[in-house]
Amino acid sequence: MVLTPIDIKSKLARILPTVQKPARYIGGELNQVVKNWDSIETRVALVFPDIYDIGMSNLGLAILYELINDRPDALAERVYVPWNDMETAMRSAGIPSFSLESKQPLTAFNIVGFSLPYETLYTNALNVLDLAGIPLMNVERHEMDPLIIAGGHATFNPEPMHLFVDAFVIGEGEQVIQEIIDVYQVWKRSSLSRHQLLISLSAIRGVYIPSLYRTHYNQDGTVNRIENLVDQASFPVLKRIVPHLPPPPTHIIVPNIETVHNRVPIEIMRGCTRGCRFCHAGMVSRPVRERSVSEIIQAIDTALKHTGFEEIGLLSLSSSDYTHISELIQAITDKYCGKHLGISLPSLRIASFSVDLMDLLKESRHGGFTLAPEAATEHMRNIINKPLSTEQLLDTAHQIYSRGWTTIKLYFMIGHPAETMEDVKAIADLCKAVLSQGHKAIGHRAKLNVGVSTFIPKPHTPFQWVSCDSVEQIQSKQALLKQELHHRDIKLTWSNPKVTLLEAWLSRGDRRIAKVVYQAWKNGARFDAWQDQFNFDAWMAAFDATRLDPSFYTHRSRSLDEVFPWDHISTGVRKKYLRDDFLLSQEFQIRIDCRVNCFACGILPAFAGLRRENPGDSWSCPEVKSPPRVAMTGVS
Amino acid sequence: MQYVGHLDLHHSWERTFRRSGLPLAYSQGFHPQPRLNLACALPLGFTSQCEILDAWLEQDLPIEQIHEMIANALPPGMEVHSLEIIDLQAPALQAQVTSAVYVITFLDEIPDLDDRIQRIIDIDHLPRIRRNKSYDLRSLIEGITILPQNNGGNCGIRVQLAAREAATGRPEELLDELGIKFEATHVHREKLILASS
Numbered sequence: 001m002v003l004t005p006i007d008i009k010s011k012l013a014r015i016l017p018t019v020q021k022p023a024r025y026i027g028g029e030l031n032q033v034v035k036n037w038d039s040i041e042t043r044v045a046l047v048f049p050d051i052y053d054i055g056m057s058n059l060g061l062a063i064l065y066e067l068i069n070d071r072p073d074a075l076a077e078r079v080y081v082p083w084n085d086m087e088t089a090m091r092s093a094g095i096p097s098f099s100l101e102s103k104q105p106l107t108a109f110n111i112v113g114f115s116l117p118y119e120t121l122y123t124n125a126l127n128v129l130d131l132a133g134i135p136l137m138n139v140e141r142h143e144m145d146p147l148i149i150a151g152g153h154a155t156f157n158p159e160p161m162h163l164f165v166d167a168f169v170i171g172e173g174e175q176v177i178q179e180i181i182d183v184y185q186v187w188k189r190s191s192l193s194r195h196q197l198l199i200s201l202s203a204i205r206g207v208y209i210p211s212l213y214r215t216h217y218n219q220d221g222t223v224n225r226i227e228n229l230v231d232q233a234s235f236p237v238l239k240r241i242v243p244h245l246p247p248p249p250t251h252i253i254v255p256n257i258e259t260v261h262n263r264v265p266i267e268i269m270r271g272c273t274r275g276c277r278f279c280h281a282g283m284v285s286r287p288v289r290e291r292s293v294s295e296i297i298q299a300i301d302t303a304l305k306h307t308g309f310e311e312i313g314l315l316s317l318s319s320s321d322y323t324h325i326s327e328l329i330q331a332i333t334d335k336y337c338g339k340h341l342g343i344s345l346p347s348l349r350i351a352s353f354s355v356d357l358m359d360l361l362k363e364s365r366h367g368g369f370t371l372a373p374e375a376a377t378e379h380m381r382n383i384i385n386k387p388l389s390t391e392q393l394l395d396t397a398h399q400i401y402s403r404g405w406t407t408i409k410l411y412f413m414i415g416h417p418a419e420t421m422e423d424v425k426a427i428a429d430l431c432k433a434v435l436s437q438g439h440k441a442i443g444h445r446a447k448l449n450v451g452v453s454t455f456i457p458k459p460h461t462p463f464q465w466v467s468c469d470s471v472e473q474i475q476s477k478q479a480l481l482k483q484e485l486h487h488r489d490i491k492l493t494w495s496n497p498k499v500t501l502l503e504a505w506l507s508r509g510d511r512r513i514a515k516v517v518y519q520a521w522k523n524g525a526r527f528d529a530w531q532d533q534f535n536f537d538a539w540m541a542a543f544d545a546t547r548l549d550p551s552f553y554t555h556r557s558r559s560l561d562e563v564f565p566w567d568h569i570s571t572g573v574r575k576k577y578l579r580d581d582f583l584l585s586q587e588f589q590i591r592i593d594c595r596v597n598c599f600a601c602g603i604l605p606a607f608a609g610l611r612r613e614n615p616g617d618s619w620s621c622p623e624v625k626s627p628p629r630v631a632m633t634g635v636s
Numbered sequence: 637m638q639y640v641g642h643l644d645l646h647h648s649w650e651r652t653f654r655r656s657g658l659p660l661a662y663s664q665g666f667h668p669q670p671r672l673n674l675a676c677a678l679p680l681g682f683t684s685q686c687e688i689l690d691a692w693l694e695q696d697l698p699i700e701q702i703h704e705m706i707a708n709a710l711p712p713g714m715e716v717h718s719l720e721i722i723d724l725q726a727p728a729l730q731a732q733v734t735s736a737v738y739v740i741t742f743l744d745e746i747p748d749l750d751d752r753i754q755r756i757i758d759i760d761h762l763p764r765i766r767r768n769k770s771y772d773l774r775s776l777i778e779g780i781t782i783l784p785q786n787n788g789g790n791c792g793i794r795v796q797l798a799a800r801e802a803a804t805g806r807p808e809e810l811l812d813e814l815g816i817k818f819e820a821t822h823v824h825r826e827k828l829i830l831a832s833s
Contacts, residue, residue, distance in 0.1 A: 014743070017681045017819035022639040030711040254711065256640045256648060308651030308709070340662055340670075 005103040008095055012103070015089040023257045024052035025086060027078070027100030030254040031306060033065070034101045035075040042074040042181050042188075045099055045109040045146070049116070049124035050529065052080040056253065057261035059315065060152060061115050064177055066249040074181050077101040077109075078253075081124045082131075084526070084533075090131065097132035106132035107146065111184060113177070114150040114165070119506035120499070120529035122161060123521040125150070129164070136518065138166050138211060143194050147184060151176075156239070156284050157459040157566040160509040160517055162210035166198060170569055171206050171239030171284075172270075174246055179204045202233045206240030208569065209233060215511050215565065221552055223510060223563040236570040238606060243614040245270060245289050248296075250303040263311035263344065264303040268296055268328065272317035273594045273620050276374070277385045277585055278413065280458035280507075281317055283578075284571045286603045287611075288595075288620035293324045297331055304341070311342035320349040320357065321593075323617070329360045346370065350388055355399045368407030368449060369400045375416055376426035382588045384416055385462075385581075390430065397434045401441035408434060408448055414477045415455040415469040415500075417585065424477045427452065428484030435489055449491045452481055454500040458507050459566045460573065462581035465558040468504045471497045498536045502528060504554045505539075510565035513553070516542045572606035595620045637713035642677035648711055649674075649689060656709035658702060659694035675729040675828055676736065676799055679808070681818070684825035690722065690729050735778055736799040737827040738807045741792040743820045749791065752814050753782055762813055766806075773813060776805030799828070 003011075016022035037043070046064055048055030055061070061078070068076035077099035082090055090096075097106040106112060106128070114125050126136055129148070135141050138148065150161060151169035158168040169176050180201060187197040202209045212233035216224040228235045248266050255262060271288035272281070291299075300312055312332075316322055332343060343361045348354035350371050358369060373393055375381045381388055400408055412427050431450050438446025454474050457463045469477070474497040485492045506513060519542035520535075527533035543550045558564070560579060567575065577600065581591060591599055598604075604611060604621050612624045640648065650670045653660040662668035671692035678684050693702075703719045710716065746752070756762070762774035779796040797805030808818045 013822075014819055016639060022681070023644070026639055028712055032712075254651060256637065256711070257644050258647075305655065308654035310650065310654065340668055 002107060003094070003096060003105055005098075008098050008103045008105065011093045011095050015086075015093055015095075019086045019089055020083060021053075021257060023255075024080065025082065025100070027103075029256055031251045032078075032101055032253050033069040033075070035069070037075070037102055037104065040073065040075045042111065042185055043104075043109045044068050044074060044076045044111045044113060044177075044181070045079050045106055046076050047079040047106075047112060047114045047125070047128055049081055049114060049121040049128055050527070051083050052255075053257070053259045055080045055115075056255050056259040057265075058115055058117070059249075059265045059267065060117065060173070062249050062252055062265070064113070064173055065253075066251060067174060067177060067246075068181070071178070071181070073185070077104070079106060079112075079128065081128055081527075087127075087131065097128050107134060109146050110188070111180070112146045112148050114148070114152075116150050116152040116154040116161070118152075118529070119154050119160070119503050121154075122506065122517050123525040123528055125161070126164060126518065126521040127526055130521075137163055139163075141166070141194065147197065149180065153281060153284060154507070156280075156569060156571060157507060157509070158208055158210060158569065159215075159511045159565045160506050160513040162511050163514040163518065165210065167201050168208040168210065169206060169240070170208050170237050171571075172241050174242050176204060176206050176240050180207065199230060199232050202230070205234075205238065208237040213568065217510075222558075223565050223567070225563060226565075226568045228568075236568045238570045239284070239572060241287075241289075241572075241607060241610070243289070243607075243610040244618065245291050248291070248299045248303075250299055251306050252303060252309070254307045254309070261313060262309070263313050263342075264300065264307060264309045265313045265315055266296055266299055266303070267291070267315045268319065268325075269316040269322045271620070273321065274318055275385055275581070275591050275594060275599075277383075277462040277581060278374070278416070278455055278458070279317075280461055283461050283573055285317065286571070286573060286601065287607070288321075290323055290618050290620075292618075293328045293331060296328060297335065300332065301335075310340060311344060313344040313346070315346070317347055318349060319345050319347045320351065320354050325357060329357050333360050347372075350393050350396050352396055352399055355396060355403060359403055368409045368447075369405045370409040370411065371396065372411035373430070374411065374413050375423070376412065376430040377423060379588060380416055380419065380423050380426075382590050383418060383585050385585065385590050387590045387592075390433075393430070394433055394437055398437040398441055401438040401446050406438075406442065406445045406447055408438065409451065410434060410448065411451045411453070413453050413455045414481075415474060417455075417463060417466045419469075419477075421477070421480065424480050425484065428481055431485055431490060432487070435487070438489075444489065447489050447491070450481075450485060450493070452478070452492065452494045454495055454497065456500060456504045456507060459564065460569075460571050460578070462578045462585060464508065464564065464578065465560065465562070465582055467557045468501070468554040470555060471501060474500065496531060496534065499528070499531070499534055501550070501554060502534070502536075502539055505550055508553055508565075510553075512546070512548055515546045516548060518542075519545050570606070572601075572603045574602035577601045598622055637711075638683050639680060641680050642674065645678065646672060646674060648714070649691070652706065652709050652711065652714070653691065656705040658697070658705050661692040661694050673729055676733045678825060679806070679823075682738075682807075682823045682825055685717075686825055686827050688729055688733075688828060688830075730801060732830040732832055733799050733828055734831050735796055735829040736805075736825055737794065737796045737829070739783070739792060739794050739824045739826050740807060740811070741790050741822045741824070742816065743790065743822070746791070746816065749782060749793075753780060753793065756780065756810075756813065764809060764813070766809065773805065773809055776803060777810065778805075794826070796829075 046061045048058050065076045068074050079099050129136050149167045150165045151173050155168045183200050198209045201207050212229050214227045218224045269290045271285045374386050435448045457466045478494050520539045523538035523541050525535050525538040608624045649672050661671040673690040675688035761772050764773045776798040781794050783792045785791045807823045
């Protein structure tokens with residue numbers, strides 16, 4: 001029996017008083033959009049597969065929410081994952097996954113779109129479907145079931161979720177989502193089969209329909225080739241990008257309870273030109289596209305009027321590389337001085353210029369100053385292509401402490417390719433050197449927070465060929481750091497090596513890993529991103545049950561000519577470029593900022609048409625010089 | 637706003653003022669805080685029609701203008717009934733509140749409600765322990781009446797409980813004493829009684 005919103009509301013009235021933070025489940029916030037359900041042709045549920053507190057801070061879904069709701073013929077509503085107490089209460093009361101706006105069950109929507117920015121959300125995504133009573137396997141869904149789509153950075157390798165998702169969006173969703181809705185509407189008015197819908201969707205650039213492809217394996221378990229089963233399914237599937245960033249969302253929903261990023265998010269730039277070899281985002285979000293200062297200021301102004309937020313976040317992968325960053329910060333400071341507005345400017349490069357920028361934001365100077373050297377020696381920073389001299393880091397640290405910050409937060413990674421224990425020891429030495437800069441500047445008020453995560457080789461990056469550290473290796477490196485950084489003024493945090501392993505299995509997983517995800521979910525895996533919820537045994541048992549060897553995915557160097565399970569998905573960056581960059585890393589050679597010197601990664605030819613139609617310096621790529629290809633007729 | 641806690645409600649008021657464009661005053665110091673003061677925390681899950689908020693503005697403005705600017709900026713689930721300019725020397729709101737009146741509606745029928753209520757009325761002391769402290773709930777109950785069934789058939793009670801700073805009667809404690817589960821009720825705060833009024 002399908003419950004109506006009225007049924008769901010009356011059941012909720014009884015269980016909400018019994019769960020933690022019931023406001024997670026009621027919606028009704030300022031700026032939520034509630035349309036007349038019955039008069040809207042296409043209803044889209046946007047699901048962030050974690051709890052409200054996390055999902056509300058996701059910019060991707062906020063963008064899609066506004067874009068879809070701007071259409072008169074469609075609506076978008078939000079769905080998040082219930083926390084354990086609520087899930088138990090919902091299951092015992094027979095409440096399915098429901099939307100916050102209308103309290104409609106998920107099955108009442110036409111399209112269900114999942115945001116999958118990282119892999120540890122996969123089991124939660126399955127749980128949302130299960131709680132909704134929607135078949136988990138795409139092959140088991142019928143004409144009446146919602147279309148299940150997914151996008152986000154993790155889906156650049158969609159294969160570990162290929163059994164569950166009907167259609168993946170590869171790349172940026174702003175235009176594709178509209179095209180998917182259009183195609184869906186045409187199909188809905190027809191009497192064609194669900195399979196026909198998938199075929200039509202596959203014609204949209206950037207849409208990947210996993211059921212229209214087959215993977216063939218070699219004896220050793222590596223991929224032999226990937227085959228498209230119908231001609232309409234493009235090969236490879238090239239990601240979508242927007243040539244200009246559309247205006248940022250400004251009617252951000254204002255949560256009534258605390259969320260992780262409770263602020264106006266403004267994306268100032270997309271993409272990055274630095275080419276750090278470990279960085280997935282830097283490779284898959286090329287090319288750089290910037291917003292103008294006036295557009296950003298206008299958006300901030302509108303968003304603050306509509307939300308009343310007391311903080312804005314200026315988001316990008318490398319904020320100090322935004323061409324007009326000084327001008328922007330000056331303009332914001334002039335406009336909002338004395339208005340008690342916090343301005344968060346993450347992702348700053350390690351340079352005195354960044355300290356100058358933060359100095360301008362005096363009013364919002366709360367907390368520490370974060371720097372991410374990622375590795376502690378110049379040698380290792382050359383390997384990962386994040387060149388920086390130790391002197392420059394120490395000099396920047398000194399300036400930060402001298403100019404009024406008492407805490408610096410440093411981010412490092414262990415487990416880089418070819419890392420030795422000396423390299424790890426160097427992290428501790430560098431931390432002590434940074435802290436002693438603080439002691440020199442401000443004495444014992446100086447504090448240092450050190451966050452050490454573990455490197456995970458990601459698909460579509462120059463390090464997609466490398467093997468991961470074993471849990472034992474990671475543990476001994478962490479033990480060394482704990483011992484060396486045992487200091488009154490240093491706070492060290494590190495990541496759970498077993499969670500790292502899970503992310504590593506999933507990020508370079510093939511189609512067979514989908515069965516492991518399914519089995520792990522059946523074994524009770526949920527909230528894998530949560531330290532206290534992560535259930536390693538559920539995953540190991542899942543590998544056992546599916547007779548797959550986890551170390552095949554993690555502790556194996558891939559040969560340079562290996563076909564990867566994600567090779568049919570193109571980010572526009574050529575595999576040859578990545579391979580050359582990988583080989584350069586083995587010779588400790590760097591590639592500088594590609595704004596200075598283009599290394600022909602492949603983005604420009606992949607999107608030459610878009611570039612030609614959108615000249616100017618909002619892209620950091622060179623202009624396209626070749627004339628557009630003209631269809632030749634009458635010439636043989 | 638039913639499931640919004642006290643601190644979050646405070647935050648909602650700050651954002652309401654920020655949206656309104658009114659010159660809300662902030663405290664001095666390294667972490668300036670908005671100068672807003674709610675009379676009496678409303679527990680999570682309750683609704684109310686009688687919350688009182690003191691807010692300090694940087695500048696004198698006509699009361700009608702303030703009312704209009706606030707009304708236009710309110711989030712769903714909040715409305716302003718009345719506004720007045722107060723003397724800056726007036727005592728803090730928390731110190732003025734003495735009692736609160738709640739209307740408690742029961743989602744299920746309670747056939748022996750009369751008896752249960754009568755037991756409370758007749759008894760001299762209701763010793764209870766809350767957060768490891770013992771107290772007498774009976775002395776905090778200032779009045780209790782049974783409400784006639786409304787159209788929906790749900791019955792309820794109206795209860796006046798002490799709401800002084802060190803002596804606060806809690807509806808959920810009373811419900812527990814009555815043997816009624818909190819989640820099978822709806823609690824609505826109807827009135828705050830101030831010492832001066």
